[in-house]
Amino acid sequence: MENRRAVVSVLGKDQVGIIAKVTTVLSEKQINVLDINQTIVEDFFTMMMIVDVTQIEDLDSVRQTLNEIGENLGVKINLQLEEVFQAMHRI
Amino acid sequence: MNIGLDEITETVRMVQMENLDIRTVTIGIDLKDCADADFPAMQTRVYNKIVNYAKNLKPYAEQVEKEYGVPIINKRIAVTPISELLGNATREQAIELAKTLDKAAADIGVDFIGGYSALVHKGVTKGDQVLLDSLAEALTVTDRVCASISVATTRTGINMDVVKQMGTIIKEASENTRDQDGIACAKLVVFSNPVEDNPFMAGAFHGTGEGDAVLNVGVSGPGVVLNALKKHPEADLGEVSQVIKKTVFKITRAGELVGRAVADQLDVPFGILDLSLAPTNALNDSVAEILEEIGVERVGTHGTIAALALMNDAVKKGGAMASSYVGGLSGAFIPVSEDNGMIQGVNDGSLTLPKLEAMTCVCSVGLDMIALSGEASAETLSGIIADEAAIGMINKKTTAVRVIPVPDKEEGAMVEFGGLLGRAPVMAVNPFSSEGFVNRGGRIPAPLQSLIN
Incomplete structure (x- = not known):
């Protein structure tokens, strides 16, 4: 089976522990992080992770858990299959 | 190839702040094989075929929407222009068929079903005329059925006899739904040069050049x-x-x-x-x-x-x-x-x-x-x-x-x-x-x- 990759993006106000909390969820769900990248512009935190979801059947439950964390932290967390970014930004 | 942070944020911003969406996924379904001289049998076949093809439209679309994080706003159905099925049917039967379409759409959970249509840019068949006669009432007694009538093309000119009828039909549909400000007319499109694969309502229908x-x-x-x-x-x-x-x-x-x-x-x-x-x-x-x-x-x-x-x-x-x-x-x-x-x-x-x-x-x-x-x-x-x-x-x-x-x-x-x-x-x-x-x-x-x- 081909590798299935997804992008986790986090946008919001910077605070302690964002990456820790997100990666904890991912490790609990047995999701491997392939790449991680973050930047802070004027207190605005942007992070993206490329994760391997080849073995993950139930993406929706991962998404829901991430959404809950996002709500608690007051940031917006999205989980989207990587193809949508490839389609939009690469020919 | 790796995707940059700015590209990811651009996509996320487009969806979350700028209303990027898939406006509609519309399944086109051919109904010509449902034609039957026995009208109730035809109604059943029409209903079954639509439901059979489209029953999973909504759940599947919702699943894809979640996976890719791009919202799909509407899920809709377009069918063969209904006038092609009417043959010898009466006006009352045509209205019954509109109700069948309405019920199929409601049961599947889509907001609009398009194709209560006739292509009459040159001439009018018996079935076309029945559909035209039934149009104002059909749009009044259904909620989800959308109609379109082709009255002109570049290759045929304009059928002014039908254009004349359409004025009366729109007026009648408006009067019929007087208490809702003539809303029946919002489900009726009069076309020149219609396309057969338009996914947008109210003008969607499944053209004769399309597959099953x-x-x-x-x-x-x-x-x-x-x-x-x-x-x-x-x-x-x-x-x-x-x-x-x-x-x-x-x-x-x-x-x-x-x-x-x-x-x-x-x-x-x-x-x-x-x-x-x-x-x-x-x-x-x-x-x-x-x-x-x-x-x-x-x-x-x-x-x-x-x-x-x-x-x-x-x-x-x-x-x-x-x-x-x-x-x-x-x-x-x-x-x-x-x-x-x-x-x-x-x-x-x-x-x-x-x-x-x-x-x-x-x-x-x-x-x-x-x-x-x-x-x-x-x-x-x-x-x-x-x-x-x-x-x-x-x-x-x-x-x-x-x-x-x-x-x-x-x-x-x-x-x-x-x-x-x-x-x-x-x-x-x-x-x-x-x-x-x-x-x-x-x-x-x-x-x-x-x-x-």
């Missing part, structure tokens, strides 16, 4: 284009076109990806991608505001048509480069009731009915979701349809009329249609009569295709 089932996708995103332009206030018009093209390219690519995923899940072929800037009443999701961003103070003033022509062409170019299967109507829609900028243009006295007519020469479709004074006579409505059909016929493009004469309302009143249909200021019609012209009947001959000045 197909999934067509309508992508939109006026908000995304507007925001992209806001970053280039000083750009000249060539650069404006370039910005629109680039933005539309990205939207189209996302749309095709999502559309193909839904088609794969449903196990039906992917048909076309219709890239149309279709406004909604959401904040900043407006085609009029794009034109105002390009530089006209208020939509409708001098320069509006040139700006619209530039935008419509750039949209097509961006879309055509992004996908091999661009089809449908692809361009920009200018429905008044669904676009806050258009509504404001009318309220401010800048946007008028004649200007809207002129705008339809350079953008996709036509007079769309326009509330007209209840005083508009059937002949006046026919005259409006004839004008718009002529624009489409001569310019070799699709044009359409979806107007709502609102009983007892006069110019300046505001009408709420609710939901996706929005709200519209009632516009006046020309007080002089079109009766003599419309009552002549006959066919306007097909135009020359050369000597084109």
